[in-house]
Structures are given as C-alpha cells and as structure tokens.
Amino acid sequence: MAEPAGQTLQDRDASLTDLNGWAVEWQGQRVPVSAGRYEWSIPLDLRTGAGELVLRDRDGRAVGRASVPVDPVPAVPRAPAAEGALDIPSDLEIGSTAVIRGQSDGKLGGKTITFAAVEADVLAISPRQLAYRVPAMPPGSVSARFAFNESVAERTLRVVDVRVSASMTQLLRDQRATLTITVRGLAGITEPVSLSVVNQSPATVRIDDVERPIMIKPSQVRRDGTLTVTRRLTGIQPGAFQISAHVGRPPTAQFDVRRSTARVLTDWQVRTGVGISAGAGELVQRSVSEAKMDEFLGGQQAYGGDAQDVFAALLSHYCFDLRDDGLSRRRADGMTGPGIRLVAFAQGRPAAATITESEVERLSFSDFLSKLTERFRMRQAVGYLFVRSRAPRVPITLDREKKGDLTDRRFVTSAGEHDVVVASAQACRQRVTVNPFQTAVVDCGT
Numbered sequence: 001m002a003e004p005a006g007q008t009l010q011d012r013d014a015s016l017t018d019l020n021g022w023a024v025e026w027q028g029q030r031v032p033v034s035a036g037r038y039e040w041s042i043p044l045d046l047r048t049g050a051g052e053l054v055l056r057d058r059d060g061r062a063v064g065r066a067s068v069p070v071d072p073v074p075a076v077p078r079a080p081a082a083e084g085a086l087d088i089p090s091d092l093e094i095g096s097t098a099v100i101r102g103q104s105d106g107k108l109g110g111k112t113i114t115f116a117a118v119e120a121d122v123l124a125i126s127p128r129q130l131a132y133r134v135p136a137m138p139p140g141s142v143s144a145r146f147a148f149n150e151s152v153a154e155r156t157l158r159v160v161d162v163r164v165s166a167s168m169t170q171l172l173r174d175q176r177a178t179l180t181i182t183v184r185g186l187a188g189i190t191e192p193v194s195l196s197v198v199n200q201s202p203a204t205v206r207i208d209d210v211e212r213p214i215m216i217k218p219s220q221v222r223r224d225g226t227l228t229v230t231r232r233l234t235g236i237q238p239g240a241f242q243i244s245a246h247v248g249r250p251p252t253a254q255f256d257v258r259r260s261t262a263r264v265l266t267d268w269q270v271r272t273g274v275g276i277s278a279g280a281g282e283l284v285q286r287s288v289s290e291a292k293m294d295e296f297l298g299g300q301q302a303y304g305g306d307a308q309d310v311f312a313a314l315l316s317h318y319c320f321d322l323r324d325d326g327l328s329r330r331r332a333d334g335m336t337g338p339g340i341r342l343v344a345f346a347q348g349r350p351a352a353a354t355i356t357e358s359e360v361e362r363l364s365f366s367d368f369l370s371k372l373t374e375r376f377r378m379r380q381a382v383g384y385l386f387v388r389s390r391a392p393r394v395p396i397t398l399d400r401e402k403k404g405d406l407t408d409r410r411f412v413t414s415a416g417e418h419d420v421v422v423a424s425a426q427a428c429r430q431r432v433t434v435n436p437f438q439t440a441v442v443d444c445g446t
Contacts (some may be wrong), residue, residue: 002033021058026068027051037108046070049386050443069438071384073271086153086257088146091248092134094161097123098173099306100130100146115142115159134159139185140225160247162186171205171235179207179231181245186226189218193249194294195229196302201241208232213298216247227249244302251297251307260308261288264315274323275354283357287365288315296373305380305437313384314413318368319407322359328404329394372412382414389422389444397421407444 004015020034027046031038042051049072087101104111106127107148113120113132121133130148139161146153161184168177169436183198194213208231221227233241265284269275276284293314297307336439387396388408396405399419405411407422415436422428428444 002036018058023056023060023061025054025192030056039108041298048100049443055166059074065274071439072388072441072443086146086151087150088144088153088155088157089254089255090155090157091254092157092159093247094134094136094139094159096134097131098134099309100132101128101308102130103127104130104148110124110147112145112147114145114147115157116144118408140187148332154222158185158189159306162245162247162347164243166233166241168233170238170240171233172238173235175235177233177235179233179243181229183229183247184217185225186216186221186247187223189216189221192217192251193247196246196298197231198244198246198299198302200243200244200303201239202236204236204239204241205243206234208234208237213295218387244304246298246302250294250303252294252302255308255311257311258285260311261285261315264312265319268316268319269381272323274319276319277354277356279357280355280360283314283360284318284365287360288291289296290364291369293369296369300382300437303436305381309437310382310412313410314369314372315365316410317372317412318363318365319355320411321363321368321404322355324405326355326359326361326405363400376413381415381436382412383436384417384439385411385413385420385432385434385442386439387411387420387422387442387444389428394444395423397423410439 002016002019006012006015020032022033023030024033024038025036025041027043029040031040049070050067051070053066053068054062057063067214070230074368084403089098089100092098100140104125104127105377106125108122108125111122111125111130113122115137116133118135118137120135123131123133125131137159139159142157142159144155144157144357146155156188163182163184165180167180168175171177179197181195183195186193192215199207199208199210210231214229216227219297261280262415263274265281293311297310300310301307320345376391385398386408387410392408393406396403396407396409397420398413400410413434415434417433418433420430420432420442422442422444428442430442430444432440434440434441
C-alpha cells in the first residue's frame with residue numbers, strides 16, 4: 001500500500017508519484033507499485049520453505065526485503081468447490097485480518113466483501129483462501145455480504161472492538177500500573193465469550209490473573225454492549241512493553257471441527273502416501289472431539305494466529321506421530337529369537353502403508369496435545385518445522401532431545417531458535433529460526 005509522506009498536498013502528491021515508480025519483485029517477477037495489486041506464481045521447484053520479496057526504488061535499487069514462507073510440499077490439487085461453499089468466520093475484530101477458506105480461481109478481481117455498506121480491503125488470495133482486513137464500523141451484530149464472482153453469500157456476524165491501554169507506558173522495577181481492556185460490540189450475546197490477554201513483554205512487566213482466558217458472561221455486559229476489565233501491571237525491568245488481547249467464542253466453536261479434521265486427514269494421506277484406515281479415522285475424529293483445545297488455541301489467537309490453521313498443524317503433527325509409532329513397531333516385529341536379527345528380511349519389509357486403529361488407541365489426540373504443550377510454555381506462540389532428508393525415515397533430534405520421529409515430517413514447536421540433527425550416515429546439523437505461525441525448513445537432502 002503506497003502511503004505518501006509530506007506536510008502539504010503538493011508534498012504528498014510528489015511522494016506518491018515517486019512511490020508509484022517503485023516495484024515489488026517476487027522471485028524475479030516484478031510488478032509496479034502503481035498497479036496496487038500484485039499477482040505472482042510460486043515456482044514448483046521452490047522447496048526451501050521461503051521466497052524473497054524485494055521492494056525496489058525507481059532506479060531498481062533494493063530498499064527493502066522480506067522472506068515469505070512457502071509450503072515445501074505442493075498443495076494437493078482439488079476440483080473446484082460447489083458454489084457458495086465458503087468457510088466464513090463468524091467472530092471478527094475491527095482492524096484485524098480475517099481469512100475465508102474455500103476453493104476459488106485465485107484471482108483478486110471479482111471479490112468484494114461488504115459490512116453494512118462498508119467495503120473491506122481484500123489483501124490477498126490463493127486458490128484455497130482469501131485474506132481481508134476487517135474495516136472500521138460500529139461494533140456489534142453486522143450484516144455482511146461476500147461476493148465471489150457469481151457466488152454470493154450473506155451472513156450476520158459479530159464484530160467487536162478491543163482496546164488495550166495502561167495507566168503508564170513504561171515502568172521501573174516493582175512499579176505498578178493499571179491495565180485496562182475495553183471490549184465493545186457484545187450486546188445481545190447469549191453465551192459466554194472468552195477474553196485472552198497475552199503479555200508479549202514478559203521480561204519487562206508482569207500481569208496478574210491472565211494465565212487463563214477470562215470468561216465473559218452475558219450478565220457482565222453493559223446495555224451498550226461494552227465490557228471493561230482491569231488488571232494490575234508490575235514492572236520487572238525498565239522499558240516499554242506490549243500487550244495484546246483477543247475476544248471471541250471458544251475457538252472450537254468458531255469452525256466445524258469435524259469437517260476440518262476430515263479435510264486434514266485426507267490431505268495428509270495424499271501428501272505422505274500413508275493411508276489411514278476407516279476405523280482409525282473414526283477413532284481420530286472421536287479423540288479430537290474429546291480433546292480440550294480451547295485454552296491452547298485461544299492463546300494462539302491472542303498472539304495473532306488463526307485457530308483453524310493451528311489446529312490443522314497440530315493434527316498433521318499427530319498423524320506423523322501415529323505413522324512413526326507404526327513404523328517403529330513394525331521394525332521391532334522384524335526381530336526373531338534371542339539375539340538374532342533377520343537383517344535381510346527386516347530391511348526388505350514394506351513401509352507402513354496404513355495407520356490402524358491400534359496406533360490411535362495407543363496415543364489419543366488428547367495425550368498427544370498434553371505431551372506436546374509440556375515442551376514449551378502454554379502462553380507462547382507456536383511455529384512449524386519441516387524436516388526432510390535424502391535418505392528416507394532417518395531419526396531426528398530436536399534441541400538435543402532424541403526422538404523417534406522420522407524424516408520427512410512436520411512438527412509444531414515453539415517459535416524461536418532450535419537445534420536440529422538428522423542422523424544419517426553423515427549427520428546433518430542445523431540451527432534454525434522458527435517464526436510464529438510460519439514454517440521453517442531443515443533440508444538434509446544434500
């Protein structure tokens with residue numbers, strides 16, 4: 001978005017003229033800023049997990065760069081979805097970015113989103129989803145219209161406005177202040193909603209009583225739809241601090257969990273070539289429905305993550321754990337007799353072609369989620385890690401913890417730096433930075 005600088009109209013016009021001569025370049029594909037919209041294709045051989053986006057001035061000099069995450073495994077092609085088959089979120093926050101899922105032509109043209117006559121900015125689109133910015137509007141229950149070419153969907157959605165402020169913007173050690181969170185747009189709610197508060201500066205300040213989401217009951221909301229929550233802030237060391245908040249229904253009430261589970265299981269089988277038996281699939285569905293995920297997913301939403309995307313990544317990680325458990329047990333079955341290993345036959349055994357009910361019974365989704373979140377703080381943003389190697393099914397060590405996980409596979413882990421070792425004939429060691437809600441790739445294929 002070209003935002004010209006300058007104190008006068010003439011200065012801003014001159015600045016805009018200059019900016020419009022700049023260009024945005026993706027993998028050698030250059031589009032002028034004056035176009036206002038940018039469309040690129042992702043090369044099929046770009047399997048490094050990221051591509052470079054470059055901003056160039058009128059003279060072609062690079063004035064800015066950004067690394068854009070790219071899925072290292074191409075998405076599964078699908079037939080176009082039926083008209084109107086859009087997955088539209090029903091809980092929105094003013095100023096935030098919202099995502100609509102559903103198959104489309106992947107073109108920005110012909111897509112409009114309107115909230116009570118206020119048109120939203122469409123930010124980006126792919127063949128699988130569309131991102132837009134929720135515009136400023138009076139919060140509350142709002143009628144919305146989604147027009148995708150010839151397909152039109154109308155919904156009544158709830159839009160809230162969340163404001164976070166503090167009585168002091170910087171604190172000294174042990175100095176105290178009041179944190180105030182004001183939520184507007186809750187008039188007419190008939191069931192509790194949750195307020196998740198995230199301290200993004202834990203080394204600088206401490207916030208009392210925000211370890212778990214704050215449940216807001218309809219009786220607590222004022223007639224004008226406003227709710228105010230206060231908490232005490234205490235300084236740990238001098239410096240500025242940042243605090244965010246998210247309000248909405250419990251995450252698992254915001255999307256169809258069963259349908260999302262079925263979609264993830266289907267995609268995972270196609271991408272990996274490993275099947276999931278019908279009985280195992282039904283056990284996974286039951287296990288997911290019994291898992292208590294709202295607290296974890298709500299925390300990720302407060303960090304700016306999409307609950308449905310995080311859930312899909314968790315379920316994919318779980319499927320890889322089930323696969324690895326099956327492979328390990330099949331290798332163990334290759335042992336016969338005390339001290340005798342039938343090496344030739346063991347090495348010739350086929351790979352696990354199907355995840356069965358027994359694997360799911362040994363590790364439920366609830367147990368998986370509990371073990372996973374023990375590895376990092378609950379109130380911490382997650383990221384994704386994809387590890388692959390030239391030799392298949394090579395053991396992986398993550399942060400000096402030996403694991404039975406085998407390449408190629410994906411992980412959900414905490415955002416930050418991690419040490420990864422792939423134990424092949426020549427060990428591959430890499431230190432990788434995992435950004436929140438993005439995929440980092442460890443490639444030991446060379």
